[in-house]
Amino acid sequence: MPHRLSSALWFCAPFIVLIVLWAVFIPYFDVNPRLFPHLSSVVQAGIEGIQDGTLVQHISASLLRVAVGTVLALLVAIPLGVAMGVSPFVSNFLTPLFRFFSVLAGIAWIPIATLWFGYGFGAITFVIFNAVFFIVTYNTLLGVSTIPIHVRNAAASLGAGRWAMLTEVLLPGALPNIVTGIRTGLGFAWRGLIAAEMIATNVGLGYMLFVARDFYRTEVIVLGMIVIGVLWLLLDRLVLAPIERATIERWGMVRRA
Amino acid sequence: MKDLTIRNLSKTYFDPYAGTNVTAVHDVSLKVEQGEFVCIVGPSGCGKTTILNMIAGFIPHTGGEILVGGRPVKGPGADRGVVFQSFALFPWRTVLENVAFGPKMRGVRKVEREKIAHEYLALVKLTEAAGRYPAELSGGMQQRVGVVRALANEPDVLLMDEPFASVDAQTRMTLQEELTRIWQEKRPTVIFITHDVAEAVFLGNRVIALSKGRVLEEISVDLPRPRSWDALNDDARFKELSGRVLQLVRSA
Known part of the structure; x- marks a missing residue:
């Protein structure tokens, strides 16, 4: 797949330029490492x-929180979203609360x-939960x-009961939107995670960043x-992007009505 | 397949814009025998789709009764298959799975229901498309799937709501000819809604002209089958019947 390869290269190109500029200019201007580190010291x-295991420990702590928070959020959010989608009453009743709490x-x-x-x-998991939920x-x-x-009427007239309507129509029909929601929600969650880890824990990437500041270790911060x-x-x-693409493109999605 | 009886059917709803009650369907009675092909024809807003939606059970009727094989209609059910103008296929299911959906809901095993689906797909020459998704098919092919999806569930009555209105003219003629062929082969009981007078006369055993929610007249169509556009385009009897229905619908 030469197209995939070239688009991946194009994606990396600006980063490579940035790294080269970093490697050249920081030593050239002799920047104080307490303000910004050399590339070599970051490496x-x-x-x-990696060798002493602390980086892996921080990464796995952060990823675990995101995973648990996200899974819990999905378990509550998807059934609730379906209930709101099916019942105008539930949706009308809860919408003001959602407006308020989403802020x-x-x-x-x-x-x-x-x-x-x-x-x-x-x-921290609670913060992730909120962001995704x-x-x-x-x-x-x-x-x-x-x-x-x-489409719902078609399923009903083909004999779908309430359960089949949920599993065969409502969930697959909403799946592209759900995946988009997960992708956006995880983006927020990831940002929230780092912020929360600076405040409320003693392990994780946010914590690693924040503590390094106390010792002027800019190479760890960067x-x-x-x-x-x-x-x-x-x-x-x-x-996330491949899953989103697979559902939306393959199904050429519903919206044609 | 069973017969369908409609007695004094009416539909009144509240129109919030006008602030009054509107009667969309007024005292319609109709008997469709088992294996009959009945077309309901009329202009937009004459209540024909409302009638079909009530028979399908998608919306409640406010007066009269609808009986399928003697049993009153309460909500949608597998005894009444529906073919929609918008096709209404499941985009997340392959063509084969779409057609196998009804049997799946009845609890037919996977091997068996896929065999059924393949048989019906062969009927409309879509064997090749079995593994594709609806979005990958042309409109005409999608509606072929829509028709056999409804038929594969072996409903007592097949309800068709302007099924060929959103495909191009050439494809529409092909689909109409295919439908008459399938009907002769399977002999389902069909109620076919359309605004196209020629289509109604071409397809039906009987055409019911509808206007402003009332039945104007029923016309028997005694054209021989199998029917094809090549044969009927210049057929005097076809022209005469079409002319009569058109006059009815326009004069109302």
């Missing part, structure tokens, strides 16, 4: 972090979350309510920022 910090979805919950769950895993619920609602009424960005790009480009 060094990365190697050390708060994020690190505004950290203070109270730490009171409820203590510092660490629980509080509201957007996936809304997207599920959107997905269900945009399934053409004729390493952390790079890892955060790269992890997200890998997750988004290699997992």
